[in-house]
Amino acid sequence: MTITDRHQIIIQKLQEKGRVDIQELSEELQVSGVTIRKDLKLLEEKNLLFRTKGGGSINNPYAIERTINEKEFINADQKKKIAKAALTLIRQNDSIIIGSGTTVFELAHALHPSKHITVITPALRVALELCDRPNVDILQIGGLIHHSSASAAGAFGERLLEEISCGLLFLGVDGIEPEFGLTITNLAEASLDKKMIQVAQQVVVLADSTKFGRRGIGRICGLDQVDYIITDSGAPAESIRQLEEKGVKTIIAD
Numbered sequence: 001m002t003i004t005d006r007h008q009i010i011i012q013k014l015q016e017k018g019r020v021d022i023q024e025l026s027e028e029l030q031v032s033g034v035t036i037r038k039d040l041k042l043l044e045e046k047n048l049l050f051r052t053k054g055g056g057s058i059n060n061p062y063a064i065e066r067t068i069n070e071k072e073f074i075n076a077d078q079k080k081k082i083a084k085a086a087l088t089l090i091r092q093n094d095s096i097i098i099g100s101g102t103t104v105f106e107l108a109h110a111l112h113p114s115k116h117i118t119v120i121t122p123a124l125r126v127a128l129e130l131c132d133r134p135n136v137d138i139l140q141i142g143g144l145i146h147h148s149s150a151s152a153a154g155a156f157g158e159r160l161l162e163e164i165s166c167g168l169l170f171l172g173v174d175g176i177e178p179e180f181g182l183t184i185t186n187l188a189e190a191s192l193d194k195k196m197i198q199v200a201q202q203v204v205v206l207a208d209s210t211k212f213g214r215r216g217i218g219r220i221c222g223l224d225q226v227d228y229i230i231t232d233s234g235a236p237a238e239s240i241r242q243l244e245e246k247g248v249k250t251i252i253a254d
Helices: 003-017 022-029 033-045 076-087 101-108 124-130 155-161 186-200 237-245
Strands: 019-021 049-054 056-057 096-099 117-121 136-140 145-146 151-153 166-172 175-177 182-183 201-206 218-221 228-232 249-253
Touching: 003 019, 003 022, 003 056, 003 101, 019 022, 022 033, 033 049, 033 056, 049 175, 076 101, 076 201, 076 228, 076 249, 101 124, 101 201, 124 136, 124 228, 145 186, 151 155, 151 186, 155 182, 155 186, 166 186, 182 186, 186 201, 186 218, 237 249
Parallel strands: 096 117, 096 166, 117 136, 166 201, 201 228, 228 249
Antiparallel strands: 019 056, 049 056, 145 151, 175 182, 182 218
């Protein structure tokens, strides 16, 4: 089999599945993993794929940082459904953290508790959304406000979190990969997210299906630290299977 033949097969598999695996290609094409890696490198140089850990993808796996105003209108219906599903996890007289991002903001928008609840948040939009709710006390996490997310991050906020604990953390992310874990496009916010995970009894990730198979610059944690992921019906079945194998409870919002 010539190099041209291999490349045609790789491109065909990419068009069919959206991604390829080095080990699978090596076995099917009866060449070494080194050869497949060179093939993927050449195809990437021709802008025909994006190399990923252990393979290649037809889509760019790296998330780019967008402003909260841009994100607000992306998959808006799915985010509302995800937020509605997340409400069922909140108990009365609970304390929760709501992180930054447009999906977790929809949770704040939908939150109208009949009994007292304390919400801890670094996100200005979340605090403003909840400030007139009669049964909601708000603890605002302070620090340097990032323009892209309208959310605080940094050492000030992390020191505040050392003094508290809470029941649930609702976390927004930019990327979910079964092996690499959760990621975000802002390093400072990734550091704050790690601290929020430490003070929460349970971690709930709210993420629409476009976040699967993507990766931001800042790693938050592995999936062993996640209790729930709430997403929409567009999430890849294989990713859901891998999450459940790792012990993550997956809720599909419909």
